[in-house]
Amino acid sequence: MATEENNTSIVVFSGDLDKAIASFIIANGAAAMGGKVTMFFTFWGLNILRKENYVSPNKKGFMEKMFGKMMPQGPNRLGISKMNFGGLGSRMMKKVMKDKNISTLPKLMEMAKEMDVKIVACTMSMDVLGIGEDELIDGIDYGGVAAYLGEAYDSKHNLFI
Amino acid sequence: MATEENNTSIVVFSGDLDKAIASFIIANGAAAMGGKVTMFFTFWGLNILRKENYVSPNKKGFMEKMFGKMMPQGPNRLGISKMNFGGLGSRMMKKVMKDKNISTLPKLMEMAKEMDVKIVACTMSMDVLGIGEDELIDGIDYGGVAAYLGEAYDSKHNLFI
Amino acid sequence: MATEENNTSIVVFSGDLDKAIASFIIANGAAAMGGKVTMFFTFWGLNILRKENYVSPNKKGFMEKMFGKMMPQGPNRLGISKMNFGGLGSRMMKKVMKDKNISTLPKLMEMAKEMDVKIVACTMSMDVLGIGEDELIDGIDYGGVAAYLGEAYDSKHNLFI
Numbered sequence: 001m002a003t004e005e006n007n008t009s010i011v012v013f014s015g016d017l018d019k020a021i022a023s024f025i026i027a028n029g030a031a032a033m034g035g036k037v038t039m040f041f042t043f044w045g046l047n048i049l050r051k052e053n054y055v056s057p058n059k060k061g062f063m064e065k066m067f068g069k070m071m072p073q074g075p076n077r078l079g080i081s082k083m084n085f086g087g088l089g090s091r092m093m094k095k096v097m098k099d100k101n102i103s104t105l106p107k108l109m110e111m112a113k114e115m116d117v118k119i120v121a122c123t124m125s126m127d128v129l130g131i132g133e134d135e136l137i138d139g140i141d142y143g144g145v146a147a148y149l150g151e152a153y154d155s156k157h158n159l160f161i
Numbered sequence: 162m163a164t165e166e167n168n169t170s171i172v173v174f175s176g177d178l179d180k181a182i183a184s185f186i187i188a189n190g191a192a193a194m195g196g197k198v199t200m201f202f203t204f205w206g207l208n209i210l211r212k213e214n215y216v217s218p219n220k221k222g223f224m225e226k227m228f229g230k231m232m233p234q235g236p237n238r239l240g241i242s243k244m245n246f247g248g249l250g251s252r253m254m255k256k257v258m259k260d261k262n263i264s265t266l267p268k269l270m271e272m273a274k275e276m277d278v279k280i281v282a283c284t285m286s287m288d289v290l291g292i293g294e295d296e297l298i299d300g301i302d303y304g305g306v307a308a309y310l311g312e313a314y315d316s317k318h319n320l321f322i
Numbered sequence: 323m324a325t326e327e328n329n330t331s332i333v334v335f336s337g338d339l340d341k342a343i344a345s346f347i348i349a350n351g352a353a354a355m356g357g358k359v360t361m362f363f364t365f366w367g368l369n370i371l372r373k374e375n376y377v378s379p380n381k382k383g384f385m386e387k388m389f390g391k392m393m394p395q396g397p398n399r400l401g402i403s404k405m406n407f408g409g410l411g412s413r414m415m416k417k418v419m420k421d422k423n424i425s426t427l428p429k430l431m432e433m434a435k436e437m438d439v440k441i442v443a444c445t446m447s448m449d450v451l452g453i454g455e456d457e458l459i460d461g462i463d464y465g466g467v468a469a470y471l472g473e474a475y476d477s478k479h480n481l482f483i
Contacts, residue, residue: 029471124186160320161482172344285424291418310348
């Protein structure tokens with residue numbers, strides 16, 4: 001069991017900028033400490049993994065088109081969970097982070113990849129929200145709840161964000 | 162300690178449909194993998210356990226009546242945490258799940274019972290929100306924070322949703 | 323490893339009254355059971371630790387002033403995560419808790435201190451939101467993600483709230 005002593009699993013359910021930032025800061029910190037880290041993106045969290053300005057060539061139903069249009073595409077489009085004011089709060093937070101030289105979300109995501117944080121997109125949520133693999137960034141894994149639970153039971157530190 | 166290696170405890174604080182679905186998918190998956198699973202419903206999460214269209218015969222104070230009327234009664238009445246639009250988003254999500262043959266929340270709750278997932282309603286939250294035992298579905302347990310912590314410390318995998 | 327068997331770490335990301343109450347009830351319960359308990363306050367959770375009616379003498383930028391003015395100062399000013407209605411829901415919940423003799427948030431925070439629950443403010447979030455140490459209550463610790471992860475890996479029970 002020694003190997004699992006500093007593994008981390010995080011379910012990223014939220015698609016809010018502030019919670020996404022918190023998720024990656026914890027994930028990257030845990031990876032820097034040498035443990036295996038798995039992030040499992042489900043429901044609104046999938047929006048963090050969406051490509052910007054990408055329109056899927058796949059034929060979609062009405063509902064899927066609706067969800068697809070209304071949900072933010074990628075890390076630069078996310079709102080914050082409080083005081084967003086139609087995007088103003090989100091822009092303010094990004095400006096402050098830039099001014100203070102704190103890594104932005106796209107940068108945190110790059111760092112996660114470099115540190116071999118495992119990014120898994122929840123296939124069932126993709127089905128519900130009508131998101132295809134072509135709409136998500138490259139270099140990620142796909143899995144369901146069994147894949148998640150395998151990682152969670154192999155981890156010392158599990159969070160749902 | 163071998164026995165606890167794949168036990169799960171989940172605090173279900175949220176009463177949003179999407180988070181309730183995520184909670185039960187994780188709980189049922191964990192139960193299918195053979196571990197003991199406990200779900201502790203507190204605050205808004207109690208609404209998931211409310212009977213539909215039930216009016217309690219108990220005398221209630223003004224506050225309790227207010228909370229009772231305004232909070233959703235049971236799994237079919239819940240909204241989603243984002244893009245609910247007065248219930249439209251919730252109906253859309255339920256329709257998509259039905260079309261794609263994904264289990265709905267009431268079905269997931271039935272499956273949880275069949276797999277012996279332990280459902281516990283938080284007695285302190287019931288007191289705060291003025292919810293009596295008669296208003297909640299049958300076959301559940303009741304407990305406070307000590308009961309929850311006992312399960313959490315006996316689990317490998319703990320989440321707050 | 324015996325020592326860590328009932329330690330708890332909680333990331334308090336949310337600044338909602340209902341979630342803050344849940345955090346402290348779990349933390350105090352865990353401390354009463356004899357484990358080491360660490361609460362790590364980050365993002366909106368920092369508002370729980372703010373002094374009431376305090377105006378910092380430090381020179382702040384425009385963004386920091388904005389965030390500082392709009393975010394609630396301390397446990398008596400927090401809203402609830404659902405049905406807040408501009409503060410009405412929050413007042414209702416506090417009244418009900420008082421009527422039913424349930425400890426209020428300020429009381430729960432006092433109890434946490436008495437039981438040696440470790441309160442840590444996230445320094446990176448303080449930087450982002452422009453909150454100085456002088457604005458937070460006394461007797462707390464300061465740290466970053468590494469400090470948090472150290473506690474989390476030393477705990478059996480980890481939550482993100």
